Amino acid sequence: MAMSICMATPAMAGTGRPGARSLAPVARRGFDRRQARRRSCVPILRRAVAASARRLAAAACCRATACRRRGVASDGRRSPMPRPASRVGPVPRTYNRPARSPPPKPMYAQCPECRTIFRFAAAELAAANASVRCGHCNAVFDALRTVAESLPPEPIDSLPTHPVAAAPPQLGVPVYRPQSRQTSLFFDPDDRPRAAERPGKPAFARTRRPQRRHRAWPWVVASAVLAIALAVQAAWVERARWLESDTWRPHADAICAKLQALGCHLPPRRDLSRLALSSRDIRPHPSVAGALIISATVRNDAPFAQAFPVVEIVLSDLDERRVAMRRFQPSEYLTDPQLLAAGLAAGASAALVFEVVDPGRDAVAFEFRFD
Numbered sequence: 268m269a270m271s272i273c274m275a276t277p278a279m280a281g282t283g284r285p286g287a288r289s290l291a292p293v294a295r296r297g298f299d300r301r302q303a304r305r306r307s308c309v310p311i312l313r314r315a316v317a318a319s320a321r322r323l324a325a326a327a328c329c330r331a332t333a334c335r336r337r338g339v340a341s342d343g344r345r346s347p348m349p350r351p352a353s354r355v356g357p358v359p360r361t362y363n364r365p366a367r368s369p370p371p372k373p374m375y376a377q378c379p380e381c382r383t384i385f386r387f388a389a390a391e392l393a394a395a396n397a398s399v400r401c402g403h404c405n406a407v408f409d410a411l412r413t414v415a416e417s418l419p420p421e422p423i424d425s426l427p428t429h430p431v432a433a434a435p436p437q438l439g440v441p442v443y444r445p446q447s448r449q450t451s452l453f454f455d456p457d458d459r460p461r462a463a464e465r466p467g468k469p470a471f472a473r474t475r476r477p478q479r480r481h482r483a484w485p486w487v488v489a490s491a492v493l494a495i496a497l498a499v500q501a502a503w504v505e506r507a508r509w510l511e512s513d514t515w516r517p518h519a520d521a522i523c524a525k526l527q528a529l530g531c532h533l534p535p536r537r538d539l540s541r542l543a544l545s546s547r548d549i550r551p552h553p554s555v556a557g558a559l560i561i562s563a564t565v566r567n568d569a570p571f572a573q574a575f576p577v578v579e580i581v582l583s584d585l586d587e588r589r590v591a592m593r594r595f596q597p598s599e600y601l602t603d604p605q606l607l608a609a610g611l612a613a614g615a616s617a618a619l620v621f622e623v624v625d626p627g628r629d630a631v632a633f634e635f636r637f638d
Contacts, residue, residue: 375418376410377426378403384418384426391471405475511536516571535610539576539637541569545616549633552622561621563635567611574610575601576637580621582630591626594638 371388378385378401385402387410392399397411413426502509509515516536523531545564552558561580567573575597582591600619601607611617 372416375415375426377413378406379408379412380404380406382425384423385471387471399471400473402471402473405473510534511538535572535574536569537574537576538569541567542573542576542611542637543568544635547633547635551625555622557625559623559625561623561633563619563621564616565611565619566616567613570613572610572612575607575617578619578621579636579638580623581634581636582623582626583632583634584629585631587632590630591623593623595621 371390373386373388374392375384375386376399377383381401381404383401383403385399387399392410392414397409397414398407399410400407412428412431414429415426419426510519510533519533523533543566545566547561547563549559549561552560563578565576577597578595578600580593580595581589583589597607600621
Protein backbone atom coordinates (compact mmCIF):
# COMPACT_ATOMS: atom_id res chain seq x y z
CA MET A 268 0.00 0.00 0.00
CA ALA A 269 2.89 2.38 0.70
CA MET A 270 4.28 1.59 -2.74
CA SER A 271 1.01 2.56 -4.53
CA ILE A 272 0.62 5.79 -2.49
CA CYS A 273 4.12 6.89 -3.32
CA MET A 274 3.62 6.25 -7.01
CA ALA A 275 0.22 8.04 -7.06
CA THR A 276 1.47 11.22 -5.27
CA PRO A 277 4.87 12.05 -6.71
CA ALA A 278 4.50 15.70 -5.60
CA MET A 279 5.15 14.64 -2.07
CA ALA A 280 8.83 14.30 -2.95
CA GLY A 281 9.18 18.08 -2.67
CA THR A 282 7.19 18.67 0.52
CA GLY A 283 10.27 18.63 2.70
CA ARG A 284 9.52 15.29 4.44
CA PRO A 285 12.66 13.24 4.72
CA GLY A 286 10.77 9.94 4.88
CA ALA A 287 8.81 10.65 1.67
CA ARG A 288 11.95 11.23 -0.34
CA SER A 289 13.55 7.84 0.63
CA LEU A 290 10.48 5.56 0.43
CA ALA A 291 9.92 5.58 -3.37
CA PRO A 292 13.44 4.51 -4.47
CA VAL A 293 13.61 1.65 -1.92
CA ALA A 294 10.26 0.23 -3.00
CA ARG A 295 11.26 0.46 -6.64
CA ARG A 296 14.44 -1.49 -6.08
CA GLY A 297 12.53 -4.35 -4.37
CA PHE A 298 10.09 -4.55 -7.24
CA ASP A 299 12.93 -4.77 -9.80
CA ARG A 300 14.57 -7.61 -7.89
CA ARG A 301 11.39 -9.70 -7.81
CA GLN A 302 10.84 -9.15 -11.52
CA ALA A 303 14.42 -10.24 -12.25
CA ARG A 304 13.97 -13.39 -10.22
CA ARG A 305 10.79 -14.26 -12.09
CA ARG A 306 12.44 -13.70 -15.48
CA SER A 307 15.39 -16.00 -14.55
CA CYS A 308 13.15 -18.84 -13.22
CA VAL A 309 10.82 -19.01 -16.21
CA PRO A 310 13.37 -20.44 -18.71
CA ILE A 311 14.51 -23.03 -16.18
CA LEU A 312 10.98 -24.22 -15.58
CA ARG A 313 10.31 -24.37 -19.30
CA ARG A 314 13.39 -26.52 -19.94
CA ALA A 315 12.49 -28.88 -17.07
CA VAL A 316 8.93 -29.31 -18.41
CA ALA A 317 10.24 -29.97 -21.94
CA ALA A 318 12.70 -32.61 -20.68
CA SER A 319 9.98 -34.36 -18.69
CA ALA A 320 7.74 -34.40 -21.73
CA ARG A 321 10.47 -35.92 -23.89
CA ARG A 322 11.14 -38.65 -21.34
CA LEU A 323 7.45 -39.53 -21.12
CA ALA A 324 7.18 -39.67 -24.90
CA ALA A 325 10.26 -41.92 -25.19
CA ALA A 326 8.92 -44.29 -22.52
CA ALA A 327 5.56 -44.51 -24.29
CA CYS A 328 7.29 -45.20 -27.63
CA CYS A 329 9.45 -47.98 -26.14
CA ARG A 330 6.39 -49.57 -24.54
CA ALA A 331 4.44 -49.50 -27.81
CA THR A 332 7.39 -51.03 -29.68
CA ALA A 333 7.73 -53.85 -27.16
CA CYS A 334 4.01 -54.57 -27.31
CA ARG A 335 4.07 -54.74 -31.10
CA ARG A 336 6.93 -57.24 -30.96
CA ARG A 337 5.03 -59.45 -28.56
CA GLY A 338 1.76 -59.06 -30.47
CA VAL A 339 0.01 -57.42 -27.52
CA ALA A 340 -1.66 -54.01 -27.59
CA SER A 341 -0.77 -51.37 -25.10
CA ASP A 342 -4.00 -52.08 -23.22
CA GLY A 343 -3.17 -55.79 -22.85
CA ARG A 344 -5.13 -57.23 -25.83
CA ARG A 345 -3.52 -59.35 -28.53
CA SER A 346 -2.96 -57.53 -31.81
CA PRO A 347 -2.17 -59.04 -35.20
CA MET A 348 1.48 -59.02 -36.23
CA PRO A 349 2.20 -56.22 -38.70
CA ARG A 350 3.03 -57.42 -42.16
CA PRO A 351 6.15 -56.11 -43.79
CA ALA A 352 5.63 -53.60 -46.51
CA SER A 353 6.03 -54.86 -50.01
CA ARG A 354 9.39 -54.09 -51.56
CA VAL A 355 9.48 -52.05 -54.70
CA GLY A 356 12.23 -52.89 -57.10
CA PRO A 357 14.35 -55.94 -57.87
CA VAL A 358 14.78 -58.61 -55.25
CA PRO A 359 18.35 -58.76 -53.99
CA ARG A 360 20.30 -61.74 -55.26
CA THR A 361 21.48 -64.29 -52.75
CA TYR A 362 24.68 -66.31 -53.03
CA ASN A 363 25.37 -69.78 -51.68
CA ARG A 364 28.41 -69.27 -49.53
CA PRO A 365 30.45 -72.40 -48.77
CA ALA A 366 30.32 -73.50 -45.16
CA ARG A 367 33.43 -72.73 -43.20
CA SER A 368 35.36 -75.77 -42.06
CA PRO A 369 35.80 -75.95 -38.31
CA PRO A 370 39.30 -75.26 -37.03
CA PRO A 371 41.47 -78.31 -36.51
CA LYS A 372 41.06 -79.82 -33.11
CA PRO A 373 44.31 -79.75 -31.13
CA MET A 374 45.90 -82.87 -29.75
CA TYR A 375 48.29 -83.31 -26.86
CA ALA A 376 51.33 -85.55 -26.26
CA GLN A 377 53.91 -85.80 -23.47
CA CYS A 378 57.68 -86.18 -23.77
CA PRO A 379 58.82 -89.27 -21.80
CA GLU A 380 62.18 -87.68 -20.92
CA CYS A 381 61.35 -84.23 -19.49
CA ARG A 382 57.57 -84.84 -18.98
CA THR A 383 56.68 -81.73 -21.02
CA ILE A 384 53.20 -81.72 -22.63
CA PHE A 385 52.94 -80.24 -26.16
CA ARG A 386 49.93 -79.18 -28.22
CA PHE A 387 49.95 -79.88 -31.97
CA ALA A 388 47.68 -80.58 -34.92
CA ALA A 389 47.12 -83.72 -36.95
CA ALA A 390 49.27 -82.37 -39.80
CA GLU A 391 52.34 -82.16 -37.56
CA LEU A 392 51.66 -85.65 -36.23
CA ALA A 393 51.44 -87.11 -39.74
CA ALA A 394 54.52 -85.25 -41.02
CA ALA A 395 56.95 -87.84 -39.66
CA ASN A 396 54.66 -90.79 -38.89
CA ALA A 397 54.15 -89.68 -35.28
CA SER A 398 57.90 -89.34 -34.63
CA VAL A 399 58.49 -85.92 -33.08
CA ARG A 400 61.32 -84.13 -31.33
CA CYS A 401 60.88 -82.46 -27.95
CA GLY A 402 61.37 -78.71 -28.08
CA HIS A 403 62.69 -78.67 -24.49
CA CYS A 404 65.21 -81.54 -24.24
CA ASN A 405 65.55 -82.45 -27.99
CA ALA A 406 64.57 -86.06 -27.36
CA VAL A 407 62.85 -87.92 -30.24
CA PHE A 408 59.78 -89.88 -29.16
CA ASP A 409 56.61 -91.47 -30.53
CA ALA A 410 53.71 -89.06 -29.98
CA LEU A 411 51.08 -91.77 -30.48
CA ARG A 412 51.96 -93.41 -27.18
CA THR A 413 50.48 -90.55 -25.14
CA VAL A 414 48.31 -88.71 -27.69
CA ALA A 415 45.11 -87.27 -26.20
CA GLU A 416 42.31 -85.01 -27.45
CA SER A 417 41.96 -83.16 -24.14
CA LEU A 418 43.97 -82.60 -21.02
CA PRO A 419 43.02 -84.21 -17.72
CA PRO A 420 42.09 -81.93 -14.83
CA GLU A 421 44.94 -80.18 -13.06
CA PRO A 422 47.33 -80.91 -11.45
CA ILE A 423 48.68 -82.98 -14.37
CA ASP A 424 51.40 -85.51 -13.63
CA SER A 425 51.43 -87.53 -16.83
CA LEU A 426 49.19 -88.37 -19.74
CA PRO A 427 47.88 -91.95 -19.97
CA THR A 428 49.97 -94.24 -22.15
CA HIS A 429 48.21 -96.23 -24.85
CA PRO A 430 49.10 -99.94 -24.80
CA VAL A 431 50.70 -101.39 -27.91
CA ALA A 432 48.49 -104.07 -29.46
CA ALA A 433 49.96 -107.18 -31.03
CA ALA A 434 47.82 -106.73 -34.17
CA PRO A 435 46.59 -103.50 -35.76
CA PRO A 436 42.98 -102.62 -34.86
CA GLN A 437 40.27 -103.14 -37.47
CA LEU A 438 38.26 -100.02 -38.45
CA GLY A 439 34.55 -100.79 -38.93
CA VAL A 440 32.75 -97.44 -39.22
CA PRO A 441 33.31 -95.96 -42.73
CA VAL A 442 32.68 -92.25 -43.24
CA TYR A 443 33.43 -91.70 -46.93
CA ARG A 444 34.47 -93.97 -49.79
CA PRO A 445 35.51 -92.51 -53.18
CA GLN A 446 33.65 -94.30 -55.96
CA SER A 447 35.94 -93.35 -58.83
CA ARG A 448 39.01 -95.19 -57.57
CA GLN A 449 37.36 -98.21 -55.97
CA THR A 450 36.62 -100.98 -58.47
CA SER A 451 35.47 -103.68 -56.06
CA LEU A 452 33.78 -103.85 -52.72
CA PHE A 453 36.61 -105.70 -51.02
CA PHE A 454 40.33 -105.06 -51.36
CA ASP A 455 43.54 -106.45 -49.98
CA PRO A 456 45.09 -104.27 -47.23
CA ASP A 457 48.56 -105.11 -48.56
CA ASP A 458 47.74 -103.42 -51.87
CA ARG A 459 47.04 -100.04 -50.35
CA PRO A 460 49.64 -97.29 -50.99
CA ARG A 461 52.34 -96.93 -48.37
CA ALA A 462 53.18 -93.67 -46.65
CA ALA A 463 56.20 -91.73 -47.73
CA GLU A 464 59.44 -91.93 -45.85
CA ARG A 465 59.70 -89.94 -42.65
CA PRO A 466 61.29 -86.50 -42.93
CA GLY A 467 64.07 -85.39 -40.66
CA LYS A 468 61.99 -83.64 -38.00
CA PRO A 469 58.53 -82.09 -37.49
CA ALA A 470 57.80 -78.41 -38.02
CA PHE A 471 57.64 -77.46 -34.34
CA ALA A 472 60.98 -79.06 -33.40
CA ARG A 473 63.99 -76.82 -33.12
CA THR A 474 67.41 -77.48 -34.55
CA ARG A 475 69.92 -78.79 -32.06
CA ARG A 476 73.36 -77.29 -32.20
CA PRO A 477 76.13 -79.79 -32.80
CA GLN A 478 78.16 -80.22 -29.66
CA ARG A 479 81.90 -79.89 -29.85
CA ARG A 480 83.78 -83.00 -28.86
CA HIS A 481 86.36 -82.27 -26.23
CA ARG A 482 89.59 -84.18 -26.37
CA ALA A 483 89.98 -86.39 -23.35
CA TRP A 484 93.65 -87.39 -23.64
CA PRO A 485 95.07 -84.11 -22.18
CA TRP A 486 93.00 -84.63 -19.04
CA VAL A 487 94.09 -88.27 -18.81
CA VAL A 488 97.78 -87.34 -19.13
CA ALA A 489 97.47 -84.52 -16.60
CA SER A 490 95.68 -86.80 -14.12
CA ALA A 491 98.38 -89.48 -14.50
CA VAL A 492 101.17 -86.93 -13.93
CA LEU A 493 99.45 -85.55 -10.84
CA ALA A 494 98.91 -89.07 -9.46
CA ILE A 495 102.61 -89.92 -9.94
CA ALA A 496 103.67 -86.65 -8.31
CA LEU A 497 101.40 -87.36 -5.34
CA ALA A 498 102.83 -90.87 -4.93
CA VAL A 499 106.43 -89.54 -5.06
CA GLN A 500 105.63 -86.86 -2.47
CA ALA A 501 104.01 -89.39 -0.11
CA ALA A 502 107.04 -91.73 -0.48
CA TRP A 503 109.45 -88.86 0.24
CA VAL A 504 107.59 -87.85 3.40
CA GLU A 505 107.55 -91.45 4.68
CA ARG A 506 111.03 -92.31 3.39
CA ALA A 507 112.35 -93.21 6.84
CA ARG A 508 109.64 -95.83 7.32
CA TRP A 509 110.17 -97.32 3.85
CA LEU A 510 113.97 -97.48 4.27
CA GLU A 511 113.69 -99.21 7.65
CA SER A 512 111.14 -101.77 6.47
CA ASP A 513 112.37 -105.35 6.06
CA THR A 514 110.11 -105.75 3.01
CA TRP A 515 111.05 -102.68 0.97
CA ARG A 516 114.68 -102.09 2.00
CA PRO A 517 116.13 -105.04 -0.01
CA HIS A 518 114.41 -103.75 -3.17
CA ALA A 519 115.67 -100.24 -2.50
CA ASP A 520 119.23 -101.54 -2.03
CA ALA A 521 119.04 -103.48 -5.30
CA ILE A 522 117.80 -100.45 -7.23
CA CYS A 523 120.40 -98.16 -5.68
CA ALA A 524 123.19 -100.65 -6.49
CA LYS A 525 122.25 -100.40 -10.18
CA LEU A 526 122.23 -96.61 -9.95
CA GLN A 527 125.49 -96.36 -7.98
CA ALA A 528 127.19 -94.83 -11.00
CA LEU A 529 124.74 -91.93 -10.74
CA GLY A 530 125.69 -91.32 -7.11
CA CYS A 531 122.87 -93.26 -5.46
CA HIS A 532 123.66 -93.93 -1.80
CA LEU A 533 121.25 -95.05 0.92
CA PRO A 534 121.93 -94.35 4.59
CA PRO A 535 122.48 -97.36 6.87
CA ARG A 536 119.47 -98.80 8.61
CA ARG A 537 118.74 -98.21 12.29
CA ASP A 538 117.27 -100.68 14.76
CA LEU A 539 118.19 -99.72 18.33
CA SER A 540 116.53 -102.80 19.78
CA ARG A 541 119.25 -104.98 18.18
CA LEU A 542 122.20 -103.01 19.59
CA ALA A 543 123.69 -104.60 22.74
CA LEU A 544 126.15 -103.09 25.23
CA SER A 545 128.61 -105.93 26.00
CA SER A 546 130.98 -104.03 28.36
CA ARG A 547 131.50 -100.59 29.93
CA ASP A 548 133.99 -98.90 32.21
CA ILE A 549 134.78 -95.51 33.79
CA ARG A 550 138.11 -94.28 35.18
CA PRO A 551 140.02 -91.03 35.80
CA HIS A 552 141.82 -89.53 32.87
CA PRO A 553 145.53 -90.42 33.05
CA SER A 554 146.83 -87.16 31.61
CA VAL A 555 144.09 -84.57 32.19
CA ALA A 556 143.21 -83.53 35.71
CA GLY A 557 139.50 -83.34 36.58
CA ALA A 558 138.46 -85.53 33.65
CA LEU A 559 137.05 -89.04 33.24
CA ILE A 560 137.36 -91.66 30.51
CA ILE A 561 134.28 -93.79 29.84
CA SER A 562 134.67 -96.81 27.53
CA ALA A 563 132.05 -99.21 26.21
CA THR A 564 131.73 -102.02 23.65
CA VAL A 565 128.65 -102.12 21.36
CA ARG A 566 127.58 -105.23 19.40
CA ASN A 567 125.22 -105.31 16.40
CA ASP A 568 122.91 -108.33 16.62
CA ALA A 569 120.92 -107.40 13.46
CA PRO A 570 121.44 -109.26 10.15
CA PHE A 571 122.25 -105.97 8.44
CA ALA A 572 124.67 -103.11 8.99
CA GLN A 573 123.44 -100.31 11.19
CA ALA A 574 124.39 -96.69 11.59
CA PHE A 575 126.23 -95.77 14.77
CA PRO A 576 123.76 -94.48 17.33
CA VAL A 577 123.65 -91.27 19.33
CA VAL A 578 125.02 -92.18 22.80
CA GLU A 579 123.61 -90.52 25.91
CA ILE A 580 125.69 -90.83 29.16
CA VAL A 581 124.01 -90.00 32.47
CA LEU A 582 125.98 -89.67 35.78
CA SER A 583 123.94 -89.98 39.00
CA ASP A 584 124.49 -90.06 42.80
CA LEU A 585 123.52 -92.66 45.39
CA ASP A 586 119.87 -91.54 45.33
CA GLU A 587 119.78 -92.00 41.52
CA ARG A 588 119.49 -88.29 41.05
CA ARG A 589 121.01 -86.95 37.86
CA VAL A 590 124.28 -85.13 38.42
CA ALA A 591 125.50 -84.72 34.81
CA MET A 592 124.32 -85.75 31.34
CA ARG A 593 125.69 -85.43 27.81
CA ARG A 594 124.72 -86.68 24.33
CA PHE A 595 127.48 -87.73 21.87
CA GLN A 596 126.89 -87.73 18.12
CA PRO A 597 128.67 -90.44 16.06
CA SER A 598 131.05 -87.84 14.60
CA GLU A 599 132.17 -86.92 18.15
CA TYR A 600 133.31 -90.36 19.26
CA LEU A 601 134.45 -91.71 15.85
CA THR A 602 137.33 -90.18 13.90
CA ASP A 603 137.34 -92.51 10.87
CA PRO A 604 134.96 -91.11 8.14
CA GLN A 605 134.85 -94.39 6.23
CA LEU A 606 133.83 -96.34 9.31
CA LEU A 607 131.23 -93.73 10.10
CA ALA A 608 129.74 -93.99 6.57
CA ALA A 609 129.81 -97.80 6.45
CA GLY A 610 128.16 -98.18 9.87
CA LEU A 611 128.37 -101.10 12.24
CA ALA A 612 128.42 -104.36 10.28
CA ALA A 613 126.08 -107.25 11.08
CA GLY A 614 127.39 -109.27 14.07
CA ALA A 615 130.35 -106.90 14.57
CA SER A 616 131.41 -105.05 17.74
CA ALA A 617 132.91 -101.59 18.18
CA ALA A 618 134.80 -100.05 21.14
CA LEU A 619 133.65 -96.55 22.05
CA VAL A 620 135.69 -94.11 24.19
CA PHE A 621 134.28 -90.88 25.72
CA GLU A 622 136.11 -88.12 27.60
CA VAL A 623 133.98 -86.14 30.07
CA VAL A 624 134.54 -83.65 32.87
CA ASP A 625 134.51 -85.13 36.39
CA PRO A 626 131.32 -83.83 38.10
CA GLY A 627 132.75 -84.50 41.59
CA ARG A 628 132.38 -87.07 44.33
CA ASP A 629 128.59 -87.08 44.10
CA ALA A 630 128.73 -89.00 40.80
CA VAL A 631 128.97 -92.64 41.79
CA ALA A 632 127.03 -94.31 38.93
CA PHE A 633 126.71 -93.89 35.19
CA GLU A 634 124.24 -95.12 32.52
CA PHE A 635 124.36 -95.58 28.71
CA ARG A 636 121.41 -94.89 26.42
CA PHE A 637 121.19 -95.22 22.62
CA ASP A 638 119.13 -92.79 20.56
